[in-house]
Amino acid sequence: MAAMMQGGGRLETAAPAAIELRGISKAFGSVQANRDIYLRVERGTIHGIIGENGAGKSTLMSILYGFYKPDAGEILVGGRPLTIADSQTAIRAGIGMVFQHFKLVQNFTVLENIILGAEEGRLLRPSLSKARGVLRQLAKDYELNVDPDEVVENLSVGHQQRVEILKALYRQADILILDEPTGVLTPAEADHLFRILEGLRAEGKTIILITHKLREIMEITDTVSVMRRGEMVASVKTAETSPEQLAELMVGRKVLLNVQKVPATPGKPVLEVRGLRMVDAAGVERLRGIDLDIRAGEILGVAGVSGNGQTQLLEILGGYPEKGSTVTGKARVNGTPLPLSGAGCNAAERRRQGLGHIPEDRQVEGLIMDFAAWENVAFGYHDAPEYGRGPLMDRDAIRRDAEGKIARFDVRPPSCDLAARNFSGGNQQKIVVAREIERNPDLLLIGQPTRGVDIGAIEFIHKRIVELRDAGKAILLVSVELDEIMSLSDRIAVMFDGRIMGERLPGATTTGELGLLMAGVDPATAPTRDGTLPAHTP
Amino acid sequence: MNKMPKWADVILTPVISLVLAMAISAFVILAIGESPTVALTTMIDGALGSSYGWGFTLYYATNFIFTGLAVMVAYHASLFNIGGEGQAAMGGLGVALVLLSLPLPHWALALPAAMIGAALFGAAWALIPAWLQAKRGSHIVITTIMFNFIAAAALNYILVNLLRPVGSMDPASGRFPEATHLPKLSDMALALGFEWGKNTPVNISFFVAVIACVLVWLLIWRSRLGFEIRAFGKSEPAALYAGINPVRITVIAMLISGGLAGLMAINNVMGEAERLVLNAVEGAGFIGIAVALMGRNHPLGVFLAALLFGFLYQGGGELALWTSIPRELIIVIQALVILFTGALDNMVRMPLERMFLAMRKRGA
Amino acid sequence: EPALIFDLGGKFDKSFNEAAYMGAKRWADETGGTYKELEMQSEAQREQALRRLAETGANPIVMTGFAFGDVLNQVAPDYPDTKFAIIDMVVEQPNVQSVVFTEEQGSYLAGIMAAMASKSGTVGFIGGMDIPLIHKFECGFAQGFKAAKPDGKVLINYTGTTPAAWNDPVKGGELAKAQISQGADVIYAAAGGTGIGILQAAADEGILSVGVDSNQNHLHPGKVLTSMVKRVDNAVYDAFKNGVEPGVKVLDLKAEGVDVAIDDNNKALVTPEMQAAVDEARAKIAGGEIAVHDYMTDNACPVQ
Amino acid sequence: MDLNTVLQILDSAVRLMTPLLLACLAGLYSERAGVFDIGLEGKMLMAAFSAATVAALTGNVWLGAMAGLLGALLLAAVHGIASITFRGNQLISGVAINFLASGLTVLLGQKIFGLGGRTPSLTPGAELETQVTPFRAWLSGTTGPDTAAALTATPRFGEITLPLAETLRGVPVIGPLYAEVISGHTILVYVAFLMVPLTWWVLYRTRFGLRLRAVGENPASVDTAGVSVTRLRFAAVAIAGLLCGLAGAYLATGLSAGFVKEMTAGRGFIALAALIFAKWRPWGALGATFLFGLLEAVANRYPNLDLGVITVPSMFMNALPYILTVIILAGFVGRAIPPRAGGEPYVKER
């Protein structure tokens, strides 16, 4: 603890730092997002920044990148003071940033996105051909492969992130800021990213990494800073701290980093899926015969790299298959068949049958961002009899209900009237989770419950999911976080290319084995090194 | 999180914007060699200075309330209904057909019957664009524009060839039966023992419009259907997740929208002209767009914006009638009011916000 | 003090409102008197304008356009001491003078001239909105044309179905060109402001046109065959000067209410034979030998 | 229908589509940059008025056209200030601009010419001379008679016969097509048609175009790349103004000879419809506006379709282009996806 000082502590070194921030403050209206921040990042290091949702991390980095103007404070780049009035200045100073929400033009090609704002001359052709060459080189140097002519919206999130990194490198960034880069990545993608970051560090580049995942901080950073409520509360050498200590610094209390649960006691089958197939509007077969069973009181975790049919599975079970798709097969909940197409196949009907659904993307599906919190608590259940009589809604009843849920789920700030948009990601997620879990559904569908959520909130959400299970409900959990799958699930199914590759018990498998399954390789049937099939062990 | 008190946002901003618009209008009036003070007093006097002026102001406002509400309801479902003009015209046809074909003995019977006719025809005219948008993905903005033209052509044909009394020069329907004439507010005032707004066209439809405001408010902010409409308008994927059927909401929202636009006909066709004339809508459908947007898509806002436009219409009409100022000046004034209160409101709001923030800081 | 109210098209509609304005202006210039004139903004103002004028003591009150008919019927009885005159419509009230024109007769003469000036045997008619009044022009024109050229052809177009139809010179010009490409070499424009585009296109393409309402021969000297003038100006002037006589006043050819304009601008185009034919027809119509059918009587036209 | 009729209809379609095409491309630039523009109508009207006015006062159509550009540019500036600088509602701003143009043109026209908002006819004749002569006199007073003489250009755009039009006329089909349909339009028609490939090239082959499209899809991407969103959007809105200026100038000084109040007659809205129809693409704009022009030309040509049993009334033929548009949209064109950031003012922090 020698190198760590509370409250604006500094790490003293002689050489000029890559970045030094002094006394940075920034307010949005009446919210003080950053208060008198001091930060020093050494050249050629990876510096982590952690903090709860809304702690002010993104704001601070946006200031460094010239996206926001600070109210007060000084920025030194390479030891020299610099007024960063706009992003252009930051780029010229060698700063590149990968935002938490990517700033890509969805219907542009990779190449177009990369040269945007950094074109050579007025015509595109020379820029494009130069960029193509540079890209090839970068791809070789850092293993950053993306098809330069692919349209961005067709890329997976992981690849979109590569494009963002390439954008920064193309601009010859020396200092690279990554805001929650792994929030949307699969473990394999995250590992890949870290290899790239290490490569960049070896080249002498400086990297600032914002993340909620302590494992990543411990794994890759050299130093780490902790933010809380707009202030910088600590800066330490990673080697000299521990996850528990960081978590405590972040949240201000002790945090349980592992899920506590008793073994499941499965009851009668709740969800039965047989031969589920789905061909999307473009004619691509997304689900190729899925069979699933979930019993009361158990959590079935579905692991898999995103894009292998999990979204389609959740949407079909949730009652809203993609427009223009054809779905075949059978599904039953508590013995009653679920219509998979036609009039009976809609989300409202599903809710009446006792299905709850925490969608993968809270901002696009789970919430109406402009609605107040109390309205979002009724969202999807607005037809419920207790929310009003006849065609009219009973605001008071809904608000009373919402206040209860918000209090029980510790949504912050505990305000019914705040629009969903104005809650932090973690708290937005809590609203969705509260709404779905407190309905006490017989079957709960969950997609990526903790994406981009800070550890305090993760702990809380995990606890509630386990409680629901213990109350005898069936839960289908889809997540790309293997840690989450491993710690929450009672059984794990791995999805690959629209199929269930295999089922494993969390106690009887390893992340390595799951990783192979996720890549479409069944270790049980995969050829061994000498080409012979291993003997089947039932 | 609010940067300034609500009253400042709701009252101060529009009032200052209005003053700015008027100042520029005054400049325009000066530029064409007329007197701004005369113009302003004529307008205010003519529109608000007497019960007579109010009678007309409220009459026009009634039209704009209906079309404004129509645009507003569709807007909440994120549908931009430019077809108010055609839907209101068709509503007029509905009114005329009901009143000319049914032997209705009393206005109290005729009004609901005519309202049904007006709403049905207006809604029917919105149905096809709605259905095409929901099912075929044709853009509602184009189809409603097209349907305005088609409505004009259809009415032209129907009035000239079918509804026009033989030998009449005027491409208009015959007069509606005496019994179906709606009570004017002036008659109602007389019945209560005082004289108000003699010979003005404002009639009982004004109250219908006010009730419509309340009902639309209930619909949008208090009903489950309104909840679905707003949710769908904000996010279609979320609506799907919540079990809200996009086709159903698109069609219902447009039917309500078209019905409201159609209802305007009980004011201008049934209440005022007492027969159907060519081009009876006179652009009220387009004014409805401005009214809804300026009213911030809230019934109370629509009501106030409609009053403002009623004032501009009547005041402007008086200008054209009694001064040598060309009537086109009114259009310019309307444009400036729309521009300053509707599109340039931030020009006023931003400095105000800064002022209030500074005041609060000093206070704190 | 007399008063004049224009129809919604406005004072400068290049059509009969403008003609009415010219009449009032002439009266004012000659007598040095003053009059009130009103331009309306909307339908609801018709009644408002009439009543307000009557209450301020204006007398007589002249209004242009059939659209006032219905309202005047309601208003006139309330002001028995005020005299009203309405142009283009018959209103039967004891204090109302109805001034109607026999546009079909004037158009008939224009039709004869068009027939004689046409080399191709095809002429055109372009109306504004498709309303009965304009059919009156069309039918008279066709009758005159057929009388002079029984096997000739009249092409007929209407500009549109919204009030924009009266103010769309571009569409007017395009319609004229379409008719020209079908062989028309004289085109009669009865379309208000749209007519400007029609006359223009005709002049550009080197064919002849026929103006309407006021004398438009000067717009393209030597290229406008004639104009079917409807002396609304005279009617207004007369009402202002000599007061209003309740009853129906038919301003026909005989009363010089309608005619074809021949002046310096089109003198060269009018051959002696043409002049003779027109004079003859004029005399026969005045004498009742030729009865030009009025479309309004049965909503039909005897010739196609 | 013989070849000649077809050619005449096509010729008419070309003239009718030109203002639509220019306005449609104007809307394309603006909306591709994320600024909705329902004020096309007003800008065209303003341009038509200023072009006709200056042409009438100076007798020079080129000065007129410049004035047309300026007039539309002025309203475009209003739109830009309202919707970009002050992040106002773009639809309201557009509505206001339409009203503003509709009122101001008549008001100013009446003030200048006293013809009720109409400008004098731009054909040499008495009406025009009384306007032009004082200007020439003033000009020769200040600069000497030479310049005045040099300014005696026509007050209206003339038709241009393309080279070899007559020579080629004999070649079957191609010859008449060239001579009738392609040749013989005013310069603005050719400018409009050239604008299509030019726009395509600007949009897809230049740095400016790349940034313009990006700013309409995701302004934050442009902002974080260090490029000014405001400047780009203003540029787009200004280009839209210039193109509307050309459209208006064409209406008043090319197609017709002078300004008449409300002479745009809803063409701005049709252009908007065409823009959506074209899915915000330059070649699509060409196709969509051609379709509208063609439908109108056909309806003009066959005003009373006699089907033997019944004669289709003129009202129906007048509405036919609109009816067909609805049918075509419903049947053949899929969902048109507007630029994603369209209509939204760009706000970095709230």
Ligand SMILES: Nc1ncnc2c1ncn2[C@@H]1O[C@H](COP(=O)(O)OP(=O)(O)OP(=O)(O)O)[C@@H](O)[C@H]1O
């Ligand atoms: N654009 C904005 N407008 C207004 N307030 C903002 C804005 N962005 C951030 N804030 C405020 O600043 C605070 C800090 O936000 P910031 O995005 O920096 O948090 P964060 O630490 O990045 O959170 P997360 O972990 O969720 O990404 C927020 O709580 C919010 O109140």
Ligand SMILES: Nc1ncnc2c1ncn2[C@@H]1O[C@H](COP(=O)(O)OP(=O)(O)OP(=O)(O)O)[C@@H](O)[C@H]1O
């Ligand atoms: N318009 C706004 N007004 C107030 N606060 C805002 C606004 N926009 C964002 N914020 C705040 O900014 C913070 C971060 O928001 P941001 O949108 O960057 O990420 P998020 O989606 O909340 O988080 P994550 O992806 O980490 O879950 C939140 O705490 C939120 O409260």
Ligand SMILES: [Mg+2]
């Ligand atoms: Mg953040």
Ligand SMILES: [Mg+2]
């Ligand atoms: Mg966040």
